């Protein structure tokens with residue numbers, strides 16, 4: 317038997333498709349040939365596998381021709397994860413371990429020259445796929461906790477090639493790894509009770525959480541915009557185990573730790589200088605970006621006007637569909653990116669327009685240019701725009717002591733229960749369903765149109781206002797929005813008013 321087949325998995329985006337490592341020993345010119353689209357790291361694995369086998373005390377068949385094929389050939393393959401399957405394939409093909417030892421088993425891991433196993437990225441997607449295939453998974457011990465998040469999978473953690481072989485020969489048994497499933501966190505790590513004042517901003521945060529609305533805070537530096545935004549995950553509903561696993565799978569592929577953040581709703585706050593690839597994902601071997609790391613959680617963009625406009629435009633797709641497609645010449649990837657956007661901005665370049673503590677040094681032209689940097693289509697996807705003013709001195713020194721996140725979350729959960737019958741959160745409710753749910757009378761509609769016109773708000777603002785008003789009604793436990801709730805909702809279009817009428821023509825068209 318000079319042919320061996322070992323089952324392993326590639327990492328393609330968030331997927332882990334099966335790869336068969338076929339090893340054939342023949343009597344040709346001695347040497348080791350790797351075929352099946354191996355990239356540089358895989359080619360280097362030739363040297364690592366040889367050293368690891370020799371240093372672990374096994375025979376490396378130096379007098380035979382070794383052909384290793386990674387199938388299917390059209391799948392991109394990267395990293396050192398194929399070292400272990402290649403080494404085991406050589407050991408089976410050269411009859412140092414029996415074929416039967418590999419039955420029902422998948423394995424992967426990078427080998428050090430002395431035969432020790434190094435961890436790989438993306439172990440969780442591999443584990444989920446192995447579990448679905450009904451096989452056991454043998455992988456580096458450092459990845460064992462992560463892999464064990466795939467419930468019901470038998471995970472065999474290994475430190476060294478010698479230990480793997482001893483196990484497969486039945487000389488020394490490896491105990492399957494046990495991980496007590498981490499409990500989902502009880503409460504948020506950052507609490508709204510720590511925030512001083514800012515009643516309108518706190519209210520907007522609650523409305524955003526209740527209806528799934530995107531939110532923009534505008535105000536001078538140092539007024540707590542970041543502090544407020546970071547409290548949004550803590551008032552959203554807790555993650556389910558399935559959602560927690562999806563979040564963990566993305567972190568796994570990005571090589572980030574899983575267990576310390578297990579069950580927390582993500583909060584990602586990339587800097588405005590971050591590259592497009594870092595933000596939305598991509599690269600020659602496409603990886604998820606910040607918007608995918610924020611999946612099921614919150615993406616916070618501080619100083620929104622400073623972000624590259626092109627990158628912000630790309631975010632329109634995930635804001636609509638909850639996923640991002642990344643096209644490359646050779647392949648296309650789709651990553652989940654269903655996040656809630658919270659953005660913040662200063663009112664002007666110096667940051668102090670309207671600030672009683674310090675006067676603004678910007679010219680009106682500078683202010684206008686700064687505010688017009690915001691993309692209209694992106695702003696159209698932000699239902700709530702709220703001013704976060706500088707606090708009066710007496711509020712700065714007063715104790716924080718507002719409502720706790722737990723109290724606010726109860727109201728958010730109740731409001732979300734009211735939305736269940738509609739099929740979507742209010743932020744994503746299609747126009748027709750929205751109109752039906754709000755059930756405005758002819759007179760109310762005329763009144764609202766009149767108010768919007770007098771405030772110089774665009775026609776597009778009409779649906780935004782309805783959406784938010786419906787969430788206000790849900791929070792109040794009422795069937796449909798009242799005039800007071802419509803007025804409150806209009807109050808959350810502050811930036812539209814700052815931007816004045818310049819956009820109106822385009823938006824109505």
Ligand SMILES: [Zn+2]
Nearest residue numbers: 664666676678
């Ligand atoms: Zn200024």
